[in-house]
Amino acid sequence: MMTYTADKDRYDGRMNYRRCGKSGLKLPEISLGFWHNFGDIDDLGEARAIMHRAFDAGVTHFDFANNYGPPPGSAETNAGAILKQDFSQHRDELTISTKAGYHMWDGPYGEWGSRKYILSSLDQSLNRLQLDYVDIFYHHRPDPDTPLEESMGALATAVISGRALYAGISNYPAELAVKAFKILRDMGVPCLIHQPRYSLLDRWIEDGLTDTLIEEGVGCITFSPLAQGLLTDRYLKGVPENSRAAKESGFLQRSEVEQEISKVIALNEIAQERGESIATMALAWTLHHPAVTSTLIGASSVKQLEENLQALKSPAFSKAELLKIDQALKG
Numbered sequence: 001m002m003t004y005t006a007d008k009d010r011y012d013g014r015m016n017y018r019r020c021g022k023s024g025l026k027l028p029e030i031s032l033g034f035w036h037n038f039g040d041i042d043d044l045g046e047a048r049a050i051m052h053r054a055f056d057a058g059v060t061h062f063d064f065a066n067n068y069g070p071p072p073g074s075a076e077t078n079a080g081a082i083l084k085q086d087f088s089q090h091r092d093e094l095t096i097s098t099k100a101g102y103h104m105w106d107g108p109y110g111e112w113g114s115r116k117y118i119l120s121s122l123d124q125s126l127n128r129l130q131l132d133y134v135d136i137f138y139h140h141r142p143d144p145d146t147p148l149e150e151s152m153g154a155l156a157t158a159v160i161s162g163r164a165l166y167a168g169i170s171n172y173p174a175e176l177a178v179k180a181f182k183i184l185r186d187m188g189v190p191c192l193i194h195q196p197r198y199s200l201l202d203r204w205i206e207d208g209l210t211d212t213l214i215e216e217g218v219g220c221i222t223f224s225p226l227a228q229g230l231l232t233d234r235y236l237k238g239v240p241e242n243s244r245a246a247k248e249s250g251f252l253q254r255s256e257v258e259q260e261i262s263k264v265i266a267l268n269e270i271a272q273e274r275g276e277s278i279a280t281m282a283l284a285w286t287l288h289h290p291a292v293t294s295t296l297i298g299a300s301s302v303k304q305l306e307e308n309l310q311a312l313k314s315p316a317f318s319k320a321e322l323l324k325i326d327q328a329l330k331g
C-alpha cells in the first residue's frame with residue numbers, strides 16, 4: 001500500500017480558519033464528516049483518498065459519532081485504522097470529534113443521555129478510533145427523560161478525565177442549549193460548540209439559535225449544508241443509481257428530492273449567474289452567516305470534495321443575490 005506524505009504547503013493560505021465562539025480553538029471553514037462513505041459497505045480506498053485530499057487542503061477537522069457506518073461503529077473503526085497508519089504524526093494538527101446520543105447497542109444503556117451510556121460510549125469510540133482522546137465530545141441529541149445536569153455532567157467528566165478536550169452539543173433547540181451552556185459553565189467546562197443542521201433548505205437555526213450562540217460565545221458547525229446532496233447537481237436530472245437518495249437508506253428520501261427539486265433548479269440558476277456550482281454556492285451561503293464557524297460536509301468521492309472546496313473561493317453575496325435566493329426558496 002502506498003504511504004501518505006502530507007502536502008507540505010497545506011497551510012499556505014488555501015484554507016481559512018475561524019475562531020470557535022470565544023474559545024482559543026480555530027476550525028477550518030470546511031470540515032469533513034464521516035456519517036456516510038467510511039462504513040464497511042463503502043470503498044475504503046476512496047475513503048482514504050478523501051481523508052488525504054482533505055488534510056492536504058487544510059481540512060484539519062474530522063467529525064465522527066459512535067453510530068456512523070453502516071454498520072454503526074464501522075466509520076470510527078475504518079477511519080481509526082487510516083488515522084493510525086497515515087496521520088499518527090499529524091495528531092496534534094487534527095481536531096477530531098465524536099458523539100453519543102443515538103442508538104448504539106441493545107439494552108437500557110445503549111442510547112440517549114445517561115452518564116452510564118455517554119461515558120461508556122466515549123470509551124468505545126476511543127477504542128475504535130485508536131486514540132487516547134478526542135478533541136470535541138458531543139451529546140448528539142437532547143434526552144427528554146434524563147436530567148440535563150446528568151448528561152452535561154458526563155460531558156464535563158469526559159473533559160476533566162482527559163478523554164476529550166472540549167464539550168459540545170448537537171441538535172439542541174435554543175432554549176435548552178442555553179440551560180446546557182450554563183450547567184457546563186458552572187462545572188468549569190464551557191461548551192465549545194453547537195452542531196445543528198443548517199442549509200438553504202433548512203433554516204431553523206435562524207429562528208433564535210444563532211443569536212443565542214453569538215451572545216453566549218459558543219461556536220457553530222453546521223451539518224448537512226448540502227442537504228445530503230440535494231443542493232448539488234446530483235439530482236437535477238433525476239435520482240442517479242449510486243446516490244444517497246437511491247440507496248433507500250431512509251436518510252434522504254426520493255420524495256424529499258421530488259418535493260424540493262424546483263427550488264434546487266431555481267437556486268442552480270442563481271449559482272450559474274454567480275459563475276459557480278450550486279454546491280459551492282450552498283456551502284458559501286452557510287459560511288456567510290456570522291454565527292457559523294465551520295460547515296461540515298460529506299463527500300463520497302475525492303471529486304465531490306474538490307468541488308466543495310471551491311466554496312472557499314466563492315464571491316461574496318450581494319444584497320440582491322441574497323434576496324433572489326430568499327425568493328427562490330419561497331418556491
Ligand SMILES: NC(=O)c1ccc[n+]([C@@H]2O[C@H](COP(=O)([O-])OP(=O)(O)OC[C@H]3O[C@@H](n4cnc5c(N)ncnc54)[C@H](OP(=O)(O)O)[C@@H]3O)[C@@H](O)[C@H]2O)c1
Pocket residue numbers: 032033034035036037063064140170171195222223224225226227228229230232233234242243244245279296297298299300301303304305307308
Ligand atoms: N449531529 C448530527 O445529528 C448530524 C447529522 C447528520 C450529519 N452530521 C455530520 O455532518 C456531516 C455531513 O452531513 P451530510 O453527509 O449529510 O452532508 P452534506 O454535505 O449535506 O451531504 C453529503 C452528501 O452529498 C453528496 N455530495 C457531496 N458533495 C457533492 C458534490 N459536490 N456533488 C454531488 N453530490 C455531492 C454525497 O452523497 P452521494 O452519496 O449521493 O454521493 C455526499 O455524501 C456528517 O458526515 C456528519 O459528520 C451530523
